[in-house]
Structures are given as structure tokens and as C-alpha cells.
Amino acid sequence: MNRKEPWLVATSDYDTALDSHEGCKYVLFMGSTTVHIPDEILGRIDEIARRRGTSRNRVVLASREAEITRDSGVWPGAFFNPPTDEELRILDEATREIEDVTANLAHFSRIAALTSRHWRGESA
Secondary structure, three states, rough: OOOOOOOEEOOOOOHHHHHHHOOOEOOOOEEEEEEOHHOOOOHHHHHHHHHHHHOOHHHHHHHHHHHHHHHOOOOOOOOOOOOOOHHHEEEEEEEEEHHHHHHHHHHHHHHHOOOHHHHHHOOO
């Protein structure tokens, strides 16, 4: 029998299976699930699939893989690169702001303690 689309794909290569899956009846090694997706989100998934020239299934799988990677404690590749000059400038600015806030808190804490003692009739 000569078919245009494969009826069955049996492969250990994940990407080959995903590429072939759209025209297949079955992909042997993949599990299956049912997910209920609101129409608005499904429409956005379809837009992405059209733009990428791929299937809805592949878009959903790619997004889940990205979420699993983010949630797996894997550090981003550039996380340990030395900071850029702009990042150092932002860090210096934030450090100065924290130091100013801390100094003001210490100052107001002393004023509050003195005021409290004054109103209780205690000497400084």
C-alpha cells in the first residue's frame, strides 16, 4: 500500500517523532493526555504554530519543556558571566539607595526612642 503520510512512526529520536507526528496515526513511545484550554489561549497557540510553521502540539510541548527547565533549578547559561558596566552601575545605585534608607531608619529609630522616653518622663 502506498501512503502519502506515514501511518506509524517508531523512533527514539524525539524531534523526528515531533516532526513526523502531525501526519501520523500513532507515535509509539509518546504518552498522551487531554488538556482543556480556553479558546483565547488556544487561538494564541494556533497563531504561534502558524507563524513557526509547526503544529499546535509542538508549540504546547515546547512551552511545557521551557517551563519544566525553568522549574528544575537549572541556572541560565549567562548567569555566572561577569556583570556588564551597566549592571554594575545599577548595582552601585541600588546599594547607595539601601545605605541611605538604612541610615535614615537608624536616625529615626534613635529619634523615636528619645521621644518615647521624653513622653514617659524618663531622662535621656
